[in-house]
Amino acid sequence: MAHIPDSLLAGYxxxxxGRYASESGRYRALAREGQTPETMVIACCDSRAAPExxxxxxxxxxxVVRNVANLVPPYEPDGEFHSTSAALEFAVQSLKVKNxxxxxxxxxxxxxxxxxxxxxxxxxxxxxxxxxxxxxxxAETVSGSTLMTQSERQTALERISIRYSIANLRTFPCxxxxxxxxxxxxxxAWFDISSGELWVMNRATGDFxxxxxxx
Amino acid sequence: MAHIPDSLLAGYxxxxxGRYASESGRYRALAREGQTPETMVIACCDSRAAPExxxxxxxxxxxVVRNVANLVPPYEPDGEFHSTSAALEFAVQSLKVKNxxxxxxxxxxxxxxxxxxxxxxxxxxxxxxxxxxxxxxxAETVSGSTLMTQSERQTALERISIRYSIANLRTFPCxxxxxxxxxxxxxxAWFDISSGELWVMNRATGDFxxxxxxx
Amino acid sequence: MAHIPDSLLAGYxxxxxGRYASESGRYRALAREGQTPETMVIACCDSRAAPExxxxxxxxxxxVVRNVANLVPPYEPDGEFHSTSAALEFAVQSLKVKNxxxxxxxxxxxxxxxxxxxxxxxxxxxxxxxxxxxxxxxAETVSGSTLMTQSERQTALERISIRYSIANLRTFPCxxxxxxxxxxxxxxAWFDISSGELWVMNRATGDFxxxxxxx
Amino acid sequence: MAHIPDSLLAGYxxxxxGRYASESGRYRALAREGQTPETMVIACCDSRAAPExxxxxxxxxxxVVRNVANLVPPYEPDGEFHSTSAALEFAVQSLKVKNxxxxxxxxxxxxxxxxxxxxxxxxxxxxxxxxxxxxxxxAETVSGSTLMTQSERQTALERISIRYSIANLRTFPCxxxxxxxxxxxxxxAWFDISSGELWVMNRATGDFxxxxxxx
Numbered sequence: 001m002a003h004i005p006d007s008l009l010a011g012y013x014x015x016x017x018g019r020y021a022s023e024s025g026r027y028r029a030l031a032r033e034g035q036t037p038e039t040m041v042i043a044c045c046d047s048r049a050a051p052e053x054x055x056x057x058x059x060x061x062x063x064v065v066r067n068v069a070n071l072v073p074p075y076e077p078d079g080e081f082h083s084t085s086a087a088l089e090f091a092v093q094s095l096k097v098k099n100x101x102x103x104x105x106x107x108x109x110x111x112x113x114x115x116x117x118x119x120x121x122x123x124x125x126x127x128x129x130x131x132x133x134x135x136x137x138x139a140e141t142v143s144g145s146t147l148m149t150q151s152e153r154q155t156a157l158e159r160i161s162i163r164y165s166i167a168n169l170r171t172f173p174c175x176x177x178x179x180x181x182x183x184x185x186x187x188x189a190w191f192d193i194s195s196g197e198l199w200v201m202n203r204a205t206g207d208f209x210x211x212x213x214x215x
Numbered sequence: 216m217a218h219i220p221d222s223l224l225a226g227y228x229x230x231x232x233g234r235y236a237s238e239s240g241r242y243r244a245l246a247r248e249g250q251t252p253e254t255m256v257i258a259c260c261d262s263r264a265a266p267e268x269x270x271x272x273x274x275x276x277x278x279v280v281r282n283v284a285n286l287v288p289p290y291e292p293d294g295e296f297h298s299t300s301a302a303l304e305f306a307v308q309s310l311k312v313k314n315x316x317x318x319x320x321x322x323x324x325x326x327x328x329x330x331x332x333x334x335x336x337x338x339x340x341x342x343x344x345x346x347x348x349x350x351x352x353x354a355e356t357v358s359g360s361t362l363m364t365q366s367e368r369q370t371a372l373e374r375i376s377i378r379y380s381i382a383n384l385r386t387f388p389c390x391x392x393x394x395x396x397x398x399x400x401x402x403x404a405w406f407d408i409s410s411g412e413l414w415v416m417n418r419a420t421g422d423f424x425x426x427x428x429x430x
Numbered sequence: 431m432a433h434i435p436d437s438l439l440a441g442y443x444x445x446x447x448g449r450y451a452s453e454s455g456r457y458r459a460l461a462r463e464g465q466t467p468e469t470m471v472i473a474c475c476d477s478r479a480a481p482e483x484x485x486x487x488x489x490x491x492x493x494v495v496r497n498v499a500n501l502v503p504p505y506e507p508d509g510e511f512h513s514t515s516a517a518l519e520f521a522v523q524s525l526k527v528k529n530x531x532x533x534x535x536x537x538x539x540x541x542x543x544x545x546x547x548x549x550x551x552x553x554x555x556x557x558x559x560x561x562x563x564x565x566x567x568x569a570e571t572v573s574g575s576t577l578m579t580q581s582e583r584q585t586a587l588e589r590i591s592i593r594y595s596i597a598n599l600r601t602f603p604c605x606x607x608x609x610x611x612x613x614x615x616x617x618x619a620w621f622d623i624s625s626g627e628l629w630v631m632n633r634a635t636g637d638f639x640x641x642x643x644x645x
Numbered sequence: 646m647a648h649i650p651d652s653l654l655a656g657y658x659x660x661x662x663g664r665y666a667s668e669s670g671r672y673r674a675l676a677r678e679g680q681t682p683e684t685m686v687i688a689c690c691d692s693r694a695a696p697e698x699x700x701x702x703x704x705x706x707x708x709v710v711r712n713v714a715n716l717v718p719p720y721e722p723d724g725e726f727h728s729t730s731a732a733l734e735f736a737v738q739s740l741k742v743k744n745x746x747x748x749x750x751x752x753x754x755x756x757x758x759x760x761x762x763x764x765x766x767x768x769x770x771x772x773x774x775x776x777x778x779x780x781x782x783x784a785e786t787v788s789g790s791t792l793m794t795q796s797e798r799q800t801a802l803e804r805i806s807i808r809y810s811i812a813n814l815r816t817f818p819c820x821x822x823x824x825x826x827x828x829x830x831x832x833x834a835w836f837d838i839s840s841g842e843l844w845v846m847n848r849a850t851g852d853f854x855x856x857x858x859x860x
Binding site: 003005016018020030031038040045046059060064066067068073075082087088095098099101106107123126172201202 | 269340
Binding site: 433435438442444445448449450457460461462468469475476478482483484485494495501503505509515518519523524537539543552553554558563602604619624628631632 | 653656657661680693701705709712713727839
């Protein structure tokens with residue numbers, strides 16, 4: 001009896017015979033010398049939007065937080081447990097990453113839940129309800145935008161949420177100071193699962209644009 | 216001027232010409248029909264331990280939470296923001312995953328910070344300090360195990376922490392009920408960055424063993 | 431009636447027709463010229479961890495002490511009988527070996543007995559209890575490490591004990607002087623019976639590492 | 646830099662590619678199920694007289710104590726450290742071996758030291774001197790037997806010493822009781838390094854005889 005799902009064990013064996021076999025030197029060096037990723041990505045848990053796949057990233061390249069709907073809460077030094085803030089502090093202060101990318105995506109279940117303002121909690125603890133309440137004011141506004149289709153409201157909130165998370169990143173003193181000194185960049189991106197397109201947030205306007213159109 | 220780091224843009228172009236080009240049908244179907252991952256992985260943010268790489272997983276296969284040191288807090292329905300609990304609730308109640316895997320790894324910076332009990336906070340907010348305090352009692356005990364080397368203490372706490380997170384998973388009623396009904400499995404795994412080995416937790420004993428040895 | 435167990439007699443006949451037949455010249459030279467082994471191994475009595483097998487060593491290569499749990503007591507020139515100290519003195523002063531290796535192994539019964547701190551003596555003489563009391567302080571500490579599994583405690587004490595024996599070797603003036611002059615090396619090793627792996631102690635850190643990973 | 650002598654590392658690699666590769670199933674079973682050797686061998690540390698070689702024994706077959714000159718001290722339940730007595734207790738009471746073999750050999754350095762009654766200590770601790778004093782009365786008598794050649798005195802004391810150790814084995818209550826019940830056999834053997842011959846002690850007479858002569 002395996003103590004891990006067979007499908008994962010089979011995948012792990014592919015890894016050992018494939019990627020690890022061809023990159024063992026890199027893994028060993030990364031173990032010996034420690035990680036020095038230049039970029040932190042804050043992404044969603046969604047199984048269709050893995051940052052390493054979308055950015056074709058190898059071991060050691062991306063420091064990745066994944067939570068539902070790729071949210072960053074505002075700076076709250078209140079002594080409570082803050083998973084995302086802890087990762088942010090570690091990436092910026094200890095690893096000294098140079099870039100932070102907030103990457104959302106289409107058809108996000110968390111954003112869908114936030115828009116479904118009258119839905120019953122998923123469980124008595126209502127953890128998703130509470131978590132998505134981070135963007136509740138925006139969700140309520142967008143859900144009332146009845147001139148937009150449901151799909152348009154979904155995409156709109158996905159993008160609003162990315163801009164909101166980037167704004168929250170700047171409430172962390174360490175982030176705003178380093179960005180001010182030109183030592184840290186903040187980016188937004190939105191991934192279209194269906195077309196595979198990555199839409200990048202224009203830092204000046206907040207708009208999401210396809211970079212390949214500029215190429 | 217690109218609004219996203221050049222290295223990520225280059226990687227994204229590789230994705231479009233590579234993985235997406237060969238799997239566009241799968242991405243389109245996943246967009247159209249929604250995600251139905253069978254497995255949730257709770258992993259670390261570390262750039263060297265991406266679950267999709269280690270399990271050679273394609274789009275749609277793994278629902279992934281990543282936080283520093285792959286911790287699961289105990290069930291606390293207190294109305295606060297709980298990133299990991301929200302993802303857990305979503306995976307179990309909405310996506311109805313069949314498996315949850317807590318995957319730790321060697322040389323984990325979060326575990327190292329927890330063992331460094333007298334270290335100064337990384338920033339005034341001390342988010343890492345607070346986050347890692349989830350395993351503070353174990354960290355204090357292990358950091359006092361001076362007969363072990365620093366590396367041995369690190370590995371010991373990494374594994375203790377995985378067992379602790381699995382125990383915390385069971386404090387969530389939805390998890391313990393479904394596990395009791397045989398509809399949800401809980402697994403632990405520990406990835407050795409240097410050797411590429413995956414050590415799987417034996418559910419009966421809590422020991423970490425290499426599955427290839429049983430083959 | 432044979433005066434020695436039949437299985438040993440059969441094995442001896444294999445030796446005469448096999449190894450001795452092909453290495454008789456070497457045995458004769460070793461008899462004529464005396465032994466000049468370069469290495470002393472201090473190993474356990476365990477039937478699964480014979481040093482000559484693990485190091486593929488032929489006649490004349492290894493001077494081998496074997497006691498329960500491969501312990502080296504500290505230097506005590508008290509006029510009592512000291513089996514291991516006598517062998518050490520003979521190897522270093524008379525044979526002038528260049529290397530001493532303390533080799534422990536997994537699933538060691540002596541270490542297991544030491545961890546079982548409240549067990550009854552095996553016999554009224556309690557020789558094992560007294561012998562293993564050489565590492566009693568460490569055994570008590572490790573046996574109280576309840577966050578670790580039984581197997582983890584066992585491995586931890588096996589490795590701590592090797593480091594302790596190496597430290598005790600250095601309490602012998604002849605060892606510390608020759609090591610200081612670069613004429614004697616001290617090594618630690620731990621054999622995993624199941625996987626056949628030899629983990630070698632890093633002299634700088636005390637950690638046990640698989641040498642093949644560095645190849 | 647290797648942390649173990651290169652020659653041992655090379656030998657270990659031979660073991661992994663040779664004996665372990667062909668007997669991995671046996672090693673794994675021995676790890677899983679524990680050792681159950683039927684025979685304990687008390688042998689000398691001498692590099693030319695490894696019991697596993699002489700008895701062509703595989704993993705799991707022989708529980709082996711090795712000290713200088715393969716001595717067994719008499720039963721002394723005095724609360725001191727007794728390496729050999731501890732191994733004996735473990736073999737008989739815990740592993741329940743069926744046979745104990747005391748195996749000496751020709752050209753034994755420890756026996757030679759015992760015969761050299763006026764030699765200076767090897768080191769200030771004089772551990773060999775003290776250890777070999779276990780057979781001091783016999784050594785003094787034999788060293789005075791000037792009608793015998795030096796070589797004859799050496800062989801004589803080697804064989805006297807084996808008989809003495811077997812007599813000492815019987816001073817352990819657990820040994821004498823089990824031997825009386827027919828559940829434990831005691832044997833003596835003497836290995837001629839040059840010729841490869843094993844001389845077996847006749848239990849009735851104490852003489853050492855070559856078993857092949859009876860075949």
